[in-house]
Amino acid sequence: xxxxxxxxxxxxxxxxxxxxxxxxxxxxxxxxxxxxxxxxxxxxxxxxxxxxxxxxxxxxxxxxxxxxxxxxxxxxxxxxxxxxxxxxxxxxxxxxxxxxxxxxxxxxxxxxxxxxxxxxxxxxxxxxxxxxxxxxxxxxxxxxxxxxxx
Amino acid sequence: xxxxxxxxxxxxxxxxxxxxxxxxxxxxxxxxxxxxxxxxxxxxxxxxxxxxxxxxxxxxxxxxxxxxxxxxxxxxxxxxxxxxxxxxxxxxxxxxxxxxxxxxxxxxxxxxxxxxxxxxxxxxxxxxxxxxxxxxxxxxxxxxxxxxxxxxxxxxxxxxxxxxxxxxxxxxxxxxxxxxxxxxxxxxxxxxxxxxxxxxxxxxxxxxxxxxxxxxxxxxxxxxxxxxxxxxxxxxxxxxxxxxxxxxxxxxxxxxxxxxxxxxxxxxxxxxxxxxxxxxxxxxxxxxxxxxxxxxxxxxxxxxxxxxxxxxxxxxxxxxxxxxxxxxxxxxxxxxxxxxxxxxxxxxxxxxxxxxxxxxxxxxxxxxxxxxxxxxxxxxxxxxxxxxxxxxxxxxxxxxxxxxxxxxxxxxxxxxxxxxxxxxxxxxxxxxxxxxxxxxxxxxxxxxxxxxxxxxxxxxxxxxxxxxxxxxxxxxxxxxxxxxxxxxxxxxxxxxxxxxxxxxxxxxxxxxxxxxxxxxxxxxxxxxxxxxxxxxxxxxxxxxxxxxxxxxxxxxxxxxxxxxxxxxxxxxxxxxxxxxxxxxxxxxxxxxxxxxxxxxxxxxxxxxxxxxxxxxxxxxxxxxxxxxxxxxxxxxxxxxxxxxxxxxxxxxxxxxxxxxxxxxxxxxxxxxxxxxxxxxxxxxxxxxxxxxxxxxxxxxxxxxxxxxxxxxxxxxxxxxxxxxxxxxxxxxxxxxxxxxxxxxxxxxxxxxxxxxxxxxxxx
Numbered sequence: 001x002x003x004x005x006x007x008x009x010x011x012x013x014x015x016x017x018x019x020x021x022x023x024x025x026x027x028x029x030x031x032x033x034x035x036x037x038x039x040x041x042x043x044x045x046x047x048x049x050x051x052x053x054x055x056x057x058x059x060x061x062x063x064x065x066x067x068x069x070x071x072x073x074x075x076x077x078x079x080x081x082x083x084x085x086x087x088x089x090x091x092x093x094x095x096x097x098x099x100x101x102x103x104x105x106x107x108x109x110x111x112x113x114x115x116x117x118x119x120x121x122x123x124x125x126x127x128x129x130x131x132x133x134x135x136x137x138x139x140x141x142x143x144x145x146x147x148x149x150x
Numbered sequence: 151x152x153x154x155x156x157x158x159x160x161x162x163x164x165x166x167x168x169x170x171x172x173x174x175x176x177x178x179x180x181x182x183x184x185x186x187x188x189x190x191x192x193x194x195x196x197x198x199x200x201x202x203x204x205x206x207x208x209x210x211x212x213x214x215x216x217x218x219x220x221x222x223x224x225x226x227x228x229x230x231x232x233x234x235x236x237x238x239x240x241x242x243x244x245x246x247x248x249x250x251x252x253x254x255x256x257x258x259x260x261x262x263x264x265x266x267x268x269x270x271x272x273x274x275x276x277x278x279x280x281x282x283x284x285x286x287x288x289x290x291x292x293x294x295x296x297x298x299x300x301x302x303x304x305x306x307x308x309x310x311x312x313x314x315x316x317x318x319x320x321x322x323x324x325x326x327x328x329x330x331x332x333x334x335x336x337x338x339x340x341x342x343x344x345x346x347x348x349x350x351x352x353x354x355x356x357x358x359x360x361x362x363x364x365x366x367x368x369x370x371x372x373x374x375x376x377x378x379x380x381x382x383x384x385x386x387x388x389x390x391x392x393x394x395x396x397x398x399x400x401x402x403x404x405x406x407x408x409x410x411x412x413x414x415x416x417x418x419x420x421x422x423x424x425x426x427x428x429x430x431x432x433x434x435x436x437x438x439x440x441x442x443x444x445x446x447x448x449x450x451x452x453x454x455x456x457x458x459x460x461x462x463x464x465x466x467x468x469x470x471x472x473x474x475x476x477x478x479x480x481x482x483x484x485x486x487x488x489x490x491x492x493x494x495x496x497x498x499x500x501x502x503x504x505x506x507x508x509x510x511x512x513x514x515x516x517x518x519x520x521x522x523x524x525x526x527x528x529x530x531x532x533x534x535x536x537x538x539x540x541x542x543x544x545x546x547x548x549x550x551x552x553x554x555x556x557x558x559x560x561x562x563x564x565x566x567x568x569x570x571x572x573x574x575x576x577x578x579x580x581x582x583x584x585x586x587x588x589x590x591x592x593x594x595x596x597x598x599x600x601x602x603x604x605x606x607x608x609x610x611x612x613x614x615x616x617x618x619x620x621x622x623x624x625x626x627x628x629x630x631x632x633x634x635x636x637x638x639x640x641x642x643x644x645x646x647x648x649x650x651x652x653x654x655x656x657x658x659x660x661x662x663x664x665x666x667x668x669x670x671x672x673x674x675x676x677x678x679x680x681x682x683x684x685x686x687x688x689x690x691x692x693x694x695x696x697x698x699x700x701x702x703x704x705x706x707x708x709x710x711x712x713x714x715x716x717x718x719x720x721x722x723x724x725x726x727x728x729x730x731x732x733x734x735x736x737x738x739x740x741x742x743x744x745x746x747x748x749x750x751x752x753x754x755x756x757x758x759x760x761x762x763x764x765x766x767x768x769x770x771x772x773x774x775x776x777x778x779x780x781x782x783x784x785x786x787x788x789x790x791x792x793x794x795x796x797x798x799x800x801x802x803x804x805x806x807x808x809x810x811x812x813x814x815x816x817x818x819x820x821x822x823x824x825x826x827x828x829x830x831x832x833x834x835x836x837x838x839x840x841x842x843x844x845x846x847x848x849x850x851x852x853x854x855x856x857x858x859x860x861x862x863x864x865x866x867x868x869x870x871x872x873x874x875x876x877x878x879x880x881x882x883x884x885x886x887x888x889x890x891x892x893x894x895x896x897x898x899x900x901x902x903x904x905x906x907x908x909x910x911x912x913x
Contacts, residue, residue, distance in 0.1 A: 031864070031866070033866075036867065039787050069892070077885050080882050081882060117882075121873075124885040127889075132899075133794060
């Protein structure tokens, strides 16, 4: 889908990063407030779709982390699967999450394997649904843009 | 097995081949070493799936040791032989890898002492057999035979699993050595009878017993090393092994005895008769293998120690003469290019070593004195004269013995000595030593054991002890004794000689009869059954998958309404309107208004874009509803999903429009059928909601999560804590499914786009 609207083109640039930032925020607050990896991933997908509508889906695909939806989704699943391994090393059941608190002077930061797991969910949802959406959007791309698909 | 790369150069280097051959050779050495040094039985056990009570229990007693010797001994011969038989073949590595895996699976099968573990290895041998029979996967016949073998043994495997589970549940243990102790004390409950029948089906399919006998000769599409290994010496004996293993437990059951003796006798006699119909040397040998398996099953079914001794002896002897004969058939094929016995003859000059191996193995098969086959004959005779053998078994044994002599004559004498009318064997030649040394050695072992049977005595005694329920040692001696066996031998030899001499006229009679009767055999019935499957599938597909979305939606909605409606109709409870908790807020009312407006707009519109937007309105309305009823997580998800959905579908609709497809629905606005369906569905769903809200809400789980979310998982968002912590494994599974669905969808979407581009070019 080729957009000819200059306004959308210009607006998409800041909006893309704004939506992604929002998705990261939704991801990070997820453990205590409404949010989490699933929703954050969906928000990120809408950023990719925005880019695909404003420019074209091949470009939106290239802007994904790892430059490919399938690779992104695979990385997400692997990350989530790996987040359960440290528990095994400590003799706990797989996917028993570990928590640690880092002192940062004024405040303290809680880090955990939960966040790694949720990040995996986020990346998988982003990659997989962006894969579907971009593939469907690119149905309309003409043969003039051979790079549009893989 | 596509992942195994096949070298560009063709076959394997000699050192690679040696590495593969070393596998069974080392295994054989280990088995021999353990047998000589260690006291049987050996036991080993590891915990595997403790939650299900499945442990990796292995138990090696005399019977397992006998099987192990055959698996590794014949295995070594087969691995050597395969090196010569497929020299330079591009698939040689694949064959070796598959054969090695198969050997491992066989070793596992005959040592496992846990029903489920045994089943696992059993299935592995079926799958590997499929891959090996279909080794020449470019030939349609190979593929068909492989499929047939897999379907029969696979279906049998399913029955076996059912039988194993029933047996394990009823006896309270899955450990085989415990089951055979417990079983005789139990009465014949329906569950146990069902288990018995299912296990029999499993064992009969594996060991090609009537009525599942026909897959084995068809499996001869496999390369010779595979036929010699899987379909004569080892895998097909697994069924016999299982029956012998369970015999101490089920032995006293009349059904068990009847089934074993009946099916075994029919198979033994019928297999030999069918051997007369064949002209292909390998298929003749295959039918005689079927008949031997039948004899083995009959012997397992017979009571008394003599029969048990006979099972062990025949198991060993058959491996020692049938595997070499298969090798001989392979050598003839290799050297002359054909296995059709009409075109073969007088090969002894061209292939002297093969001829020698054939003679030795044939002598054992015919039961000549000074061969191990003679000892077997003696033992079987003793077993059958001792027990209460019914006439069928005796008759079957006579047919079996006589035709065995004739088959041995064809394989060992006719093709090597007879002067044929048409000789097309002028280019016949002996293969490399790898081709004639293995059969010679195996056949020589058979003869050695015939002259000095006491070598095998301890082995057979161990196997017999494992197959008898009592712990007492079985007293017997394998000895070369020219007693009554000689008389019976002379009789079988005489009949066998007549059959051998009249082989061609007999064959002509069979062909004439067969052409008159038509194809009524089990194989033909099975093929007919197989042909039905695609027909039924085609009819069902045309009816259900007609490519029209309204049909799919109607089917889905209709079946949900039907199932739920039937559930309500059967257990009708009083439906009461839930009490409203005070006046609803403005937000809620607004959300409901959005949903209603969207739904009404959907009803009235025919333009696809407007329809999509109206449907989006319903989605956003539900999102708002979630937001105002205290489920912000769900609301978030609903909003984002709805947005993504509307945009993607809109773009697809746009491209449809560009393709010149109409923008409006072609169905009429008013469709009575759809109206009734929608109304019924609405009523059923409303009723479902009323039922769901009427019952008292069980708060145990939500309370648990609410209470433990912060102290145990350090999170206040219960929904997220459940997703990433309490049920993290489920979430991992879900995101894996999401990934896999993309993996499956991408090629389809890609093809769609390609078709779309081609269409564009054509215009």
